[in-house]
Amino acid sequence: MKTVGITHLNYLSPDPMTLFTPYNLGPIPLTNRIVMAPMTRCRAIGNVPNDLMVEYYRQRATAGLLITEGVAPSPNGLGYARIPGIYSQAQVDGWEKVTQAVHDAGGKIFVQLMHTGRIAHPGNMEEGAEIVAPSAIAAAGEMYTDALGSQPHPVPKAMTISDIQQAQAEYVQAARNAIEAGFDGVELHAANGYLINQFINTRSNQRTDEYGGSGENRVRFAIEVAQQVAAAIGPERTGIRLSPYGTYNDLEVFEGMEATYEYLAGELGKMDLAYLHLINHPSMAPGEIGAATKVKLQQAFGGTVIACGGLDKATAEATLLAGEADLTAFGRPFIPNPDLAGRMQKDLSLSAPDHKTFYTPGEKGYTDYAMAD
Ligand SMILES: Cc1cc2nc3c(=O)[nH]c(=O)nc-3n(C[C@H](O)[C@H](O)[C@H](O)COP(=O)(O)O)c2cc1C
Numbered sequence: 506m507k508t509v510g511i512t513h514l515n516y517l518s519p520d521p522m523t524l525f526t527p528y529n530l531g532p533i534p535l536t537n538r539i540v541m542a543p544m545t546r547c548r549a550i551g552n553v554p555n556d557l558m559v560e561y562y563r564q565r566a567t568a569g570l571l572i573t574e575g576v577a578p579s580p581n582g583l584g585y586a587r588i589p590g591i592y593s594q595a596q597v598d599g600w601e602k603v604t605q606a607v608h609d610a611g612g613k614i615f616v617q618l619m620h621t622g623r624i625a626h627p628g629n630m631e632e633g634a635e636i637v638a639p640s641a642i643a644a645a646g647e648m649y650t651d652a653l654g655s656q657p658h659p660v661p662k663a664m665t666i667s668d669i670q671q672a673q674a675e676y677v678q679a680a681r682n683a684i685e686a687g688f689d690g691v692e693l694h695a696a697n698g699y700l701i702n703q704f705i706n707t708r709s710n711q712r713t714d715e716y717g718g719s720g721e722n723r724v725r726f727a728i729e730v731a732q733q734v735a736a737a738i739g740p741e742r743t744g745i746r747l748s749p750y751g752t753y754n755d756l757e758v759f760e761g762m763e764a765t766y767e768y769l770a771g772e773l774g775k776m777d778l779a780y781l782h783l784i785n786h787p788s789m790a791p792g793e794i795g796a797a798t799k800v801k802l803q804q805a806f807g808g809t810v811i812a813c814g815g816l817d818k819a820t821a822e823a824t825l826l827a828g829e830a831d832l833t834a835f836g837r838p839f840i841p842n843p844d845l846a847g848r849m850q851k852d853l854s855l856s857a858p859d860h861k862t863f864y865t866p867g868e869k870g871y872t873d874y875a876m877a878d
Contacts, residue, residue: 522825524818525850528569528832530809531741531779533613533689535569535832538825539846542813542836543572543617543692543746547864548871549589552577554599558589559606560872564843566612570832572692572782573603575619575699578679580634581672582700584625586651587866591616591679597686604687615744616683617692618676618734622700623661623709624754628653636661637668638703639710639717639726644755649864669716672700673730680734680743690742693730696784698754701727705769707759720765728772735776744811745773746782749802750794763798770805781806782834785814799829818849841874853877 528535548557565571577583577590590596600616607614623638628650630636638661647655664672680691695701703709704726710717716725727745735743749766750758759765770781783802785794794802803810812821812830821833839845840863841856848855862870 522822524822524825524833524846526825530570530613530832533570533741533779535613536567536611537569537846538821538832539568539570539849540811540813540832540834541565541568541571541839541845542834543574543619543694544836544840545574545585545588545619545864546871547585547587548866549587550866552583552588552590553593553595554589554603556602557868557872558599559602562603562614563606563610564872564876565839565845566607566610566614567844567846568612568839569846570689571607571612571614572834573614573616575617575621575694576679578618578620579672579675580631581637582620582622582675583630583634584621584636584648586629586649587864588619591618591682591686592675597682600683600686600688604689608687613689615690615692616686616688617694617746618679618683619694620672620676620700622703623658624648624699625661626650626653626656626659628656637664637672638662638700639664639712642709642711644698644709646755663712666714669726673726673733676730677733677737680738684738684742690744690779691734691738692744692746692782693727693734694746695727696746696748696782697751698756701730702748702751702754702756705765706756708755708757720761721768724765724769724772727769731773731776731778735778740777741779743776743778744780744782745778746784747802748784749798751784763801766798767801767805770802774806774808778808780809780811780832782811782813783830785812796829803829818852840870842877843874844876848877851877 625636626648641663643660644658810830811832813834840858859870
């Protein structure tokens with residue numbers, strides 16, 4: 506009875522809004538506004554989700570929504586060591602166990618589709634896979650491999666139109682596989698310098714065809730992937746992650762960035778996608794999305810917005826109350842606090858993560874963090 510009363514009050518008045526106010530993400534009811542941000546953890550030996558990963562996600566299922574680590578839609582998209590894919594039957598079967606465990610624990614889960622493009626090394630990839638990108642420009646920096654240690658990023662192959670169509674078809678098939686594996690939806694990783702972001706950014710895209718040059722041309726790949734995936738699995742099951750102003754993985758702040766992202770957000774909004782997930786970067790790397798830009802993107806998109814980057818309970822609730830986002834995502838706090846939602850609700854202290862085990866194989870620093878009680 507008490508719960509009904511509180512819920513009813515929330516409908517009568519937009520306040521008070523807290524992290525624990527339920528939210529309907531289209532057809533998907535979320536029990537709270539806390540989202541686990543996507544985090545690559547490199548535990549997928551052989552690139553197949555395993556029982557350790559089932560346990561990791563199960564432990565964190567009290568978040569309103571979990572977003573998985575970046576998952577390769579195809580062998581060409583698998584640039585890092587020990588990241589999972591979602592293109593083989595074994596991978597789909599492995600993910601099915603993850604989604605089942607999360608659903609059994611009352612949670613919801615989207616898979617993040619991450620095609621790494623030029624952020625890759627052949628040492629991490631299957632034989633026959635190709636490192637592809639909008640232009641043949643190597644990213645500065647190095648990629649870790651298990652066999653050879655850190656290696657410079659190779660010069661990628663500049664994608665032909667047929668390569669572009671193939672990559673788009675891979676996203677679509679991966680999205681279909683995700684639904685087959687029981688995911689509630691997919692998040693397209695269009696941030697942090699991976700393939701879709703490589704098309705958007707002038708540093709990695711120097712094409713002269715319809716996928717390069719103007720801002721409208723550079724976001725064409727993102728828009729087409731979103732349209733095709735939404736057509737395959739439904740726009741209400743398709744979210745997207747953007748990092749305007751982010752320069753991670755050798756990107757630059759380009760002229761007209763604001764207008765380009767506003768146009769992109771508007772086009773994505775027309776598709777009625779499930780959500781727009783914005784990363785505010787200063788928590789990890791330079792590149793802040795100013796308050797005015799956030800409002801412009803939110804208005805251009807017109808749907809559910811997830812805010813992420815350096816949030817804690819107080820700043821996340823302030824973000825919700827200010828109407829700047831509908832959901833708030835936490836990355837690093839979820840690593841050592843599997844029951845982050847419960848701890849925040851009870852105002853318990855939070856544990857600090859061990860950075861050394863972010864990407865190492867095995868359970869240490871992965872599934873061995875304690876619950877509060
Ligand atoms: C270990 C680790 C792995 C990450 N992997 C991904 C990833 O696969 N995909 C992605 O979009 N962001 C990734 N991120 C970025 C997070 O999703 C998030 O944007 C970032 O950690 C900022 O949020 P926070 O301040 O709450 O940690 C990763 C972050 C960390 C710490």
